[in-house]
Amino acid sequence: MRAQEIVGHNISVCREAKGLTLEELAECCNLDHVQLSNVEQGNGSLVVDEFFLVAQMLDSRPEDLLLGE
Structure with missing residues (x-):
């Protein structure tokens, strides 16, 4: 996994654990929700x-948020 993908994945997992929508x-x-969505998908x-x-x-x-699994 690239660093960008790891960070995006970790943000998504933490966000969902807190019960927050994107x-x-x-x-x-x-932030713009599209920008954050791109980050979570590893594309931003x-x-x-x-x-x-x-x-x-x-x-x-x-x-x-920087560490991989």
């Missing part, structure tokens, strides 16, 4: 500030 997380992070990326905000909204440590 649209809800995107709104909390001031976030700038560093966006990545840290997503981690914060998911109550996750950034490094946990």
